[in-house]
Amino acid sequence: MSYIDGFVIAVPNANREQFIAHARAFDAIFVEFGAIRVVECWGDDVPDGKLTDFRRAVQATQHESVVFSWVEWPDKATRDAGMSKFMQDPRMEAAAKCPFDGKRMIFGGFQSVVSLPE
DSSP, X not given: OOEEEEEEEEEEGGGHHHXXXXXHHHHHHHHHTTOSEEEEEEOSSOOOOSSOOHHHHTTOOTTEEEEEEEEEESSHHHHXXXXXXXXXXXXXXXXXXXXXXXXXXXXXXXXXXXXXXX
């Protein structure tokens, strides 16, 4: 089964188009290094929870939207090799000018356990 890297970030609403351009540029690098698919989702229905929620997880302000993203890899070995290449790629220098606060990003790698339809 595939391996998934998941990300949640807060992006200023005023930076939406800048974020989309940033994502298109950097997501293409993931694909170049072996990712099967990259999905970027702009928050549309992200409710406040009683104990925790997406907005609190990334300390989103009222002027920010939550973005939920994932990178699908064929397996963990491909992901590990691809992420290593990604982090060492000279194009990553431009990532310092990202349109969001990367310090508030939450992320992790996940092994698929159920995938439908198969």
